[in-house]
Amino acid sequence: MSETATDTEVPRPREALDDFLRRPAVEQVLVVLITGMAIGLTLGTIFYAYARPxxxxxxxxxxxxxxxxxxxxxxxxxxxxxxxxxxxxxxxxxxxxxxxxxxxxxxxxxxxxxxxxxxxxxxxxxxxxxxxxxxxxxxxxxxxxxxxxxxxxxxxxxxxxxxxxxxxxxxxxxxxxxxxxxxxxxxxxxxxxxxxxxxxxxxxxxxxxxxxSFIMEVGATWVAIFIMFAGLARAYGALDVILGAGQKIGNNLRSGVVHVAVISSMAMGSITGSAAANTATTGSFTIPMMKRQGVRSDYAAAIESVASSGGQIMPPVMGVAAFLMADIIGVSYVEIIRAALIPALLFYFSAGIAVQFAVLRFGWVTEDVNEGGILGSLFSASTLLTGLYVAVLCGTFYAGQSILSLGLLPSAAVAAAVLVVARLLQAVAVTDDLKAASREFVGALVRFFDGGHFGIPMAVLLYTLVVMELSPMAAGLYTVITIIATMFVRDQLLLVGRRLFPDQFGRTADETGDETPSFATASAAALLRTGYTTFKGFKRGALDMAPLVGVLAAMGLIISMLTQTGLTSVISVRMVALGGGVLLVVLLLAMITSILFGLGMPTPAAYILVATLLTAPLQDLGVSEITAHLFVFYFAMLSAITPPVAVAVAVGSRIADSGFMTSAKQALRIGAAGFLIPFALVANDSLVNWSLTATPVATFAVFVGVVALTAVTIGYDGRNVLSLPQRFVYLVLSFTAMYAPATSYAVGDSTAVMVQVAAAVLALTGLGLAHLERLPTAFAASAGDGD
Structure with a gap:
């Protein structure tokens, strides 16, 4: 795993050169070869995405x-x-x-x-x-x-x-x-x-x-361009921004920095595709922070491990597996991320609720919470104003394209200009004089350049993938170009800001001496620093991609041997026969096989293997193709927190200095709902294949069922410790809310949906009354503690 972005926030080319010169000659030759090949591989990938020669x-x-x-x-x-x-x-x-x-x-x-x-x-x-x-x-x-x-x-x-x-x-x-x-x-x-x-x-x-085979093709194009984009983003300091955003959210929650781990790991895990690598990267920051807040070491390791593993099912990247899935199924990439959205939100919702309940139950809360909490922050004037500016930006961009028939870049330029003018007018409106207005406007620019500028390439990524429905290779190309251009423009604007408003922008090291360099000299130096960071990002992206080359090639080799020998078709027939044609039994067999194949493997590799072997028998029993693929992918992902291997827990427990099996036990408790969500996808196919009426109903019921199930596994309802009878009641309600549609063959679709919604309403009512401390005495939760 490469170093994190924190040490590349300030480029130090002179120190890197001195370090290089101190190396022995053999190491110098290898460093030059590695650097040249890595940068060349990234540039070659970008050029191929552009020219397709x-x-x-x-x-x-x-x-x-x-x-x-x-x-x-x-x-x-x-x-x-x-x-x-x-x-x-x-x-x-x-x-x-x-x-x-x-x-x-x-x-x-x-x-x-x-x-x-x-x-x-x-x-x-x-x-x-x-x-x-x-x-x-x-x-x-x-x-x-x-x-x-x-x-x-x-x-x-x-x-x-x-x-x-x-x-x-x-x-x-x-x-x-x-x-x-x-x-x-x-x-x-x-x-x-x-x-x-x-x-x-x-x-x-x-x-x-x-x-x-096609796996190497997808890896060399779709996967590589996004891994290299991630390398650039990390070199530019994106990890710091993600951790900072999580910290701000944590400041509005009693759980504090605990949810920083969940949010930052979700964002990074979607890009990296490796639960262990993500745990090592973000966990090195979040686990010590959680322990300082008072979170027990085994829980700190478990929280980070579960959050890092789940990022691989989070759109739009899904740890590079989304690209493989789209190619295997033969559908558009947009369809994959749409199908995976609700399952991913279910997993992180369950993990977030589990973490919240655990923190409240054991008293690991922080008193240093912003006034008003998360709701106060969400509905604050600054948040609402930011939402208004986003709406202005999107509306202007849409008007430029649809009404004025401008191209993509002119529309973006017009939208940016309107936004700047609107922000300048706000600065004039809230201040008394022009000087104060300029300071307020510059302050807004400083805050934007402190991390908000990363929203530009992410907006390009989402627009090209979801709206324009370009291929991942083309979307990745535009995103890479955008982030590079954004950083070059940002650094030059910061230079101008430092010259005009030194008190607000601060000065760099080369501007604090007795002799301040000329603007042209400083501008050239800024260009060189940005270029150095860019090439370092090119190198990092290629080095992150290099280990994946071997494993993608190995998966192609495995699939070729299994398909050419006819084993895949034989396993499909045998699995259906072994399950007696009963869907639940075949699903359980597929679950066990997916977890076993995933032990110790990177999730994309495990997914390819189990998808080749296991999706056909599920489809034979009536499961839709994309649901079958998400089912096995989900469990391949969960193998990262499943003993005896549990690679993510192994890394997290080492950082937290906790016992492996103890941390694995807590990870299973926090991620318990994740092991049942895939079955809910099969029972509620509308969660994957959306429909206008069925999807909202199923989403409501399953989300409530996940909350009730999490209360059972943690033994806490948000206010009090649950007794065994209470756990049993919530368990029945959660299973009914999640799986009632599976009984439609016996009771009919309408009755099954009514039972599902009724169970969800009862569970939600019970949790709500408990939270308000309005439950009747006979049903009140017992006091107590637990492990």
């Missing part, structure tokens, strides 16, 4: 070669920099002394260097021979060189996956190859005619399939 599959081949080479070079540099890193010891190397361990790591660094050369060379070979391998060679046969190259590609894929994500997914990839080779020796339905090594190599790589 070659077919997507051929670009994926080139991307694989450079990405694998880049990953191995970073591994080699890490090994050379610290040859005795004790934290990197494995079960085998723990038996070695320090000297022997250092020798092993140096030998491994040489292996990584050779692997980097092999990755680039094989990628170049397949790229240059692309048309022959994808056409003539399939008919006339492959050469020995082709087969050797394919074998090296498969070996690099499995090894890179092992290094990046551990043994779990790499062993699955190796097992799929062995299954293809020796399947004829297996008993029963697992048996198949068997593949030769030539078959494995051709279908796994050199037929431009397997490693280079």
């Amino acid at each position: 070659i077919v997507r599959t051929r670009f994926a081949v080139a991307f694989f070669g450079v990405g694998i080479g880049l990953y191995y070079l970073t591994q080699a540099l890490t090994l050379i920099e610290n040859p005795t890193d004790e934290s990197a010891r494995s079960a085998f190397t723990r038996q070695l002394g320090t000297r022997q361990y250092a020798i092993v790591r140096r030998v491994d660094s040489l292996v990584c260097l050779l692997a980097a050369v092999a990755g680039v060379a094989t990628g170049y070979y397949v790229y240059t021979a692309y048309f022959r391998l994808s056409r003539e060679a399939i008919v006339f046969g492959f050469t020995n060189t082709d087969l050797y190259v394919g074998l090296v590609v498969i070996g690099l894929t499995i090894d890179a996956t092992r290094r990046a994500y551990g043994w779990s997914i790499s062993l699955v990839a190796l097992a799929s190859v062995l299954y293809a080779l020796f399947g004829e020796s297996l008993p029963g339905f697992l048996s198949h005619p068997g593949f030769t090594l030539t078959d494995v190599v051709t279908f796994g790589a050199v037929r431009i399939s397997g490693v280079f």
Whole structure:
């Protein structure tokens, strides 16, 4: 995981150069190679998104070669920099002394260097021979060189996956190859005619399939452009802005900074696609903050782990899985994010309520709350005024496009100009003189440049994806261009502001000396600093993407082996038969399989694997295709907090210095509703496939059911600890509110909906009366405490 954005907020190119010059010559060469390849990979991806000079599959081949080479070079540099890193010891190397361990790591660094050369060379070979391998060679046969190259590609894929994500997914990839080779020796339905090594190599790589399948294509285009955008955003300081926004919200809640973890992890988790990486990044800030507020260490780890895991189902990015899902199902990206919106809100609503109940139950509240709380903040004059300005901006932009028939950029320029004029008029209206008005207006600009400017690229992202319905590659391109342009303009405007209003904007280090540089010199220096940060963001985005190259290639290899041997269709038929054709049983089997396959794997990889194997039997029993995919994806995501692996909890517990199993237990309690929400999606298909009447009713009922279920798992209703009978009543009401439509085949649709709504109303009434302390004495919650 790369460093967080906090250390890149102020560019320090001179310090970076001094650090580079202090390195040994070997490290300097590797740093130059890594930096050049990383920036080149990002620029190449951006250029491809703009020009599309070659077919997507051929670009994926080139991307694989450079990405694998880049990953191995970073591994080699890490090994050379610290040859005795004790934290990197494995079960085998723990038996070695320090000297022997250092020798092993140096030998491994040489292996990584050779692997980097092999990755680039094989990628170049397949790229240059692309048309022959994808056409003539399939008919006339492959050469020995082709087969050797394919074998090296498969070996690099499995090894890179092992290094990046551990043994779990790499062993699955190796097992799929062995299954293809020796399947004829297996008993029963697992048996198949068997593949030769030539078959494995051709279908796994050199037929431009397997490693280079559609998964690598999506990864090299749709996924890569967003990972690289995330790298830019983090380099520009977006993580600080997200944490700051969460902090402001936390200041309006009695739960304080606890909800900062939920909000910031939701935002970052949607982009990163890795629960463990997100926990490490945001958790390094939020977990210590929660502990300082008094939150118990196991709960702090659990809260961050659950929030980081759930970000992967949050639109619009969904941890890059949304792109894969759209490509697999063959629907528009907009349809995916629309279908995933309510399920994602359900998960975070349940997590937020669970955290709130836990904080209130155990007294981990903060007294340092803004007057008026969250409602006072939401309906404050400044918030309402901000909403008005957003409405003016959107309305002007819409009028420019629809009424004046202006283009996209002219409409945006007109909208921005109107907004500036409106804000200037407000400054004049609320002040007594022109000087005070200018100070007030400049103060508003300072506040905007303190983080509000990140809303510009995010608005472009949403507009291009949702309104214009462009492809993710095109939307990502426009978003990347926008964030770069925004930062260059911002830094120049800040420079002007510092010259005209030094008291409000402050001065930079080079302007605080006896000799203030000229404006031209300062402007050039600002351009260089912004350019340096931009290229650092390019590098970071490529380095974040490099480990994913191996795992995406491995998933393509696995799917190729399973489909070519016919195992996927056999599993589909067998699962339906094993469940006796009963949907609930098949859903439970799919849940267990999804969690097991997801243990230790990154969620996108786990989703691809389980979607290939498990969605067909669900569809055979009447579940809509997109609901089936969201069902297995949800549980692949939840595997990150499911023992015995629970990778997100493992990272969070290390940061919090708490016991792993204790933290995992609390994570299951906080995320308990998440394990039942996927079944509610199947029972209430309108939550995924929207309809005008059914969706609002189902949304209301299921949301209330989730609150009641959360009260049961936490044992608290917001005011008092619940007794066992009360928990049982809420459990029945929550299950009825969430799953009553599943009984429509027996009682009819209308009756099922009436029962569902009635249960939701009863549960909501009970929770409301408890909150107002108006429950009858016979039903009042018991006092007490719990673990």
